Amino acid sequence: MVYEDARCDAERLACAIASGPILPNVTPQEIRDHLRRYDFSGPLALDDVAADVERMLRAWNVQITHPRYLGLFNPSVTPASVLAETLAAMHNPQLASWRTSPAANEIERHTLSWLAAKFGLPSHALASFTSGGSEANLSAVVVALTKAFPEYGEQGVRRLPASPAIYLTSEAHHGFLKIAHMTGIGRRAIRTVATDHQFKMDLGDLSRRVSEDRNQGLAPFMVVGTAGTTGTGAIDPLAGLAEFCRSEDLWFHVDAAWGGAAAVSPRLRGFLAGIEAADSITCDAHKWFSVPMGAGMFFCRHADAAAEAFRVETSFMPRKGDGSTIDPYTTSVQWSRRFIGLKLFLALAHLGESGYAAMIEHQAHMGEVLRESLQSSGWSILNATPLPLVCFAREALDVPSFLAALHERQIAWMSPVRLGDGPLVLRACITSFRTTQTDIKWVVKEMNRLTS
Numbered sequence: 432m433v434y435e436d437a438r439c440d441a442e443r444l445a446c447a448i449a450s451g452p453i454l455p456n457v458t459p460q461e462i463r464d465h466l467r468r469y470d471f472s473g474p475l476a477l478d479d480v481a482a483d484v485e486r487m488l489r490a491w492n493v494q495i496t497h498p499r500y501l502g503l504f505n506p507s508v509t510p511a512s513v514l515a516e517t518l519a520a521m522h523n524p525q526l527a528s529w530r531t532s533p534a535a536n537e538i539e540r541h542t543l544s545w546l547a548a549k550f551g552l553p554s555h556a557l558a559s560f561t562s563g564g565s566e567a568n569l570s571a572v573v574v575a576l577t578k579a580f581p582e583y584g585e586q587g588v589r590r591l592p593a594s595p596a597i598y599l600t601s602e603a604h605h606g607f608l609k610i611a612h613m614t615g616i617g618r619r620a621i622r623t624v625a626t627d628h629q630f631k632m633d634l635g636d637l638s639r640r641v642s643e644d645r646n647q648g649l650a651p652f653m654v655v656g657t658a659g660t661t662g663t664g665a666i667d668p669l670a671g672l673a674e675f676c677r678s679e680d681l682w683f684h685v686d687a688a689w690g691g692a693a694a695v696s697p698r699l700r701g702f703l704a705g706i707e708a709a710d711s712i713t714c715d716a717h718k719w720f721s722v723p724m725g726a727g728m729f730f731c732r733h734a735d736a737a738a739e740a741f742r743v744e745t746s747f748m749p750r751k752g753d754g755s756t757i758d759p760y761t762t763s764v765q766w767s768r769r770f771i772g773l774k775l776f777l778a779l780a781h782l783g784e785s786g787y788a789a790m791i792e793h794q795a796h797m798g799e800v801l802r803e804s805l806q807s808s809g810w811s812i813l814n815a816t817p818l819p820l821v822c823f824a825r826e827a828l829d830v831p832s833f834l835a836a837l838h839e840r841q842i843a844w845m846s847p848v849r850l851g852d853g854p855l856v857l858r859a860c861i862t863s864f865r866t867t868q869t870d871i872k873w874v875v876k877e878m879n880r881l882t883s
């Protein structure tokens with residue numbers, strides 16, 4: 432009964448958000464002034480505070496679960512995943528060691544194994560939930576470095592025989608720059624490979640750069656292919672990258688933070704062909720799998736390499752199992768870990784694989800509707816992807832002022848994006864399973880009115 436109430440509450444909130452504004456109109460000072468009433472000098476009634484927080488969240492945030500939030504991979508959330516967050520918080524299991532939380536660890540393992548199989552990874556692959564895509568990508572770089580340079584773990588980068596280099600395109604996620612900084616290999620270790628006219632990695636340029644860098648004394652060790660780039664939704668040529676990496680003995684990582692969910696859809700999964708050959712994969716449940724933040728996933732074909740990268744021994748943790756179980760604190764970045772995976776497990780169990788596929792395919796279809804509606808009213812489409820992300824423009828359009836007008840009138844939330852060295856254009860992504868054809872037609876009609 433409590434669960435049914437929670438589901439109805441989530442649905443009611445979604446309806447209320449859909450009929451309200453998308454963007455807030457507030458200054459930092461207004462919020463700070465409001466918060467002055469909370470000096471924590473004495474207790475307050477929880478109901479009152481919770482109601483006030485909810486009012487603040489409704490009035491003073493961009494409503495990313497709004498059906499006309501056409502934004503940055505931030506999803507609407509399934510009711511089952513909201514319920515899972517509450518359950519996880521109430522029981523607060525500690526997943527660092529298997530012995531402490533056998534049920535929670537096995538639920539995560541079960542969920543990750545299901546998705547690993549969808550990607551076509553072997554059953555011995557290792558996977559863990561992460562805070563998000565950045566932690567998963569960081570895990571990939573640490574494991575790849577450890578495998579390529581065995582001395583990295585004990586001696587650090589200062590003892591490496593040559594400077595390590597990672598290959599990706601300018602369309603890959605910019606978090607890799609921070610990762611290069613954090614891992615000590617330095618931002619210059621990121622080598623930018625050219626893209627083709629669809630913003631996909633140019634395999635010829637990759638091959639040229641790796642060979643040139645080797646001649647210059649660098650040590651190439653990793654290639655990152657993106658399955659659904661943040662700016663344009665491009666999918667790098669994964670099968671070609673897999674073959675190249677195999678022939679050059681390079682670690683092949685696929686950043687499928689957003690696009691990885693396409694693996695669940697019979698209609699879309701073919702676009703990820705080649706991902707099954709990856710050494711590691713990043714996929715975020717808190718993007719197209721529509722669960723609340725933060726829920727990333729890191730998959731690694733080489734369980735032994737991940738175990739080597741994150742190995743640690745202590746006397747204070749519960750003793751190890753018999754080898755049939757894994758203690759996540761010894762195979763991944765995090766130590767204390769919350770029950771991240773429950774929200775994906777519960778949503779999958781509730782909707783079923785076919786329900787999930789329908790949700791993902793609905794969004795892909797809404798992307799097609801958006802593309803066609805824009806095209807038929809004279810907008811130019813500037814990217815090509817089977818995923819629901821559209822980059823578009825109109826001649827002589829001043830993008831920043833157009834977006835300001837769009838936001839001020841609460842028509843939709845969209846972002847600007849620069850394609851290559853070109854001017855800013857508009858970017859709209861279907862991130863909500865609640866976005867309908869009616870929403871899209873209305874948004875396009877209003878945009879046409881704004882530009883006429």
Ligand SMILES: Cc1ncc(COP(=O)(O)O)c(C=O)c1O
Pocket residue numbers: 503504562563564565566568603604606657659660661686687688689715727
């Ligand atoms: C392709 C890609 N990779 C990685 C990330 C980083 O993921 P997170 O924000 O979950 O850390 C993003 C974020 O949008 C992304 O689009």
